[in-house]
Amino acid sequence: MPSFPNDDLFASIVGSLSNGIYVIQDGRAIFLNDRLGEIFGYQSIGGLIGEDMYSSVYPDPYSAELFRSVNEQVLTGSMQPTSWGQPCSKADGTPFWIEVEARPIEVGGKPAILGLFLDHTDCKLLGQAMHASQATLHMLLDAMEDRVYVVTDEYRIVYANRKMMEGVNGDIKDDPCYKVCRGLDERCTDCSSEEVFSTGRPSYKEFFNHRAQRWYSVIELAVRMPGINAPTKLAVARDITVRKDAEEKIRALSHRLLTAQEDEKKHLSRELHDDLGQRLNAVKIGVDTLADDLAAQSPETQSRISYLSSILQSSIDSVRNLCSGLRPVTLERHGLVRAINSDCTQLAAVHGVKIDVKCSGMNKIKLDHHTEINLYRIFQESLNNVVKHSGATRASVTLVASHPMIRMRIEDNGKGFDTLPSARGKQRKIGLGLVSMAERVELMGGRFDVTSRPGLGTRIVVEITCGEQKSCQ
Secondary structure (H helix, E strand, O other): OOOOOOOOOHHHHHHHOOOOEEEEOOOEEEEHHHHHHHHHOOOOOOOHHHOOOHHHOOOOOOOHHHHHHHHHHHOOOOOOOOEEEEEEEEEOOEEEEEEEEEEEEEEEEEEEEEEEEEHHHHHHHHHHHHHHHHHHHHHHHHHHOOEEEEEEOOOOOOOOOHHOOOOOOOOOOOHHHHHHHOOOOOOOOOOHHHHHHHOOEEEEEEEEEOOEEEEEEEEEEEEEOOOOOOOOOEEEEOOHHHHHHHHHHHHHHHHHHHHEEEEEEEEHHEEEEEEEHHHHHHHHHHHHHHHHHHHOOOHHHHHHHHHHHHHHHHHHHHHHHHHHHHHHHHHHHHOOHHHHHHHHHHHHHHOOOOOEEEEEEEHHHOOOOOHHHHHHHHHHHHHHHHHHHHHEEEEEEEEEEEEEEEEEEEEEOOOOOOOOOOOOOOOOOOOOOHHOOOOOOHHHHOEEEEEEOOOOOOOEEEEEEOHHHOOOO
């Protein structure tokens, strides 16, 4: 057995310390001071030297595993020298709170652990408060309607509140979390454990539990669980099925509303063209015929008739343009690409804005009417903003299809606007046109992005998935 200095100086130093001192080598106590015996309530420490530190010397079997685990990790170098607090019981069973410090040393050329115990019996109010706080925390967690649980990096649940215990799909003590939570036999495809443990940042996600047929919103963050040596994460899952159902109903209602609006536009366009348009054409023909019949009349009369004819022609053109806006004939007859090119040519000629159009891959796909009309309306609203509000001299429209995505981008060099929050944290008020575009993209299950800065123009990007659900072939 290794020997230690026993001179007066060493005895004086060790005897004056308020800390209990221990040295462990190969799991056995090779040195203990008298203060350690006092802390644990032993009459003498002489019979404890050479005994197993964790089963014979340390008196509390309930916290011995934590004490052993930390010491062994420090001994092997997997943990730096450390100090920690833990509950403990004396030899007679009296509970108290103890602070421990452990660091590696060498004794006789072999690794060992030098440790210190500090009795916090005088701080029992603190200990009682901590125990009370833990009990209160458990009561609060069990009262929550959210599912709260703690999972290790090996997918084992080491804590679950009352709500989590309801309706589980397996044995919480033995089965992995993906079995307990979702009834799966393998790890969830959207598992964020690696991200949470590697970054230390909280993770947020929503998922649909097919077994429970419920939607959940989950927040996960890395935590340290007392008594658990493995990395752990805390997860709080909230049932958002009611919200998701309401959102789906709103989307369905919005879809029906947009469809009804397009149907009404078609009906109004047809009525204007077939009724008002034909009537105006008939009146113009009559006026032109009357002008021929009154060719011998005075120049003043002929001028008045010619003026009436020009007004009628202007009215006919206005009705035709209105019908074209309500019911894009070019779109219906020739498709999205031809309609975009035609509109850009007309807008460039009328407003003096140079518009570049690039389309790629669109000839290989066939869009359903719903997708086509929504993309066209987004393009239409975007170009309307360019020519009427941006003050741009150049713009570009890019439409690219690359399975399974369709991407439309509209850019201009106009005056732009501020899309960032103001100094007071308020977002700039967005026009109804942008809101309408965003709603159409959302109904198509796509992504809508607006980038703009004052003086630096505006860029609008729409991305949608071209799959079977969109009848894109």
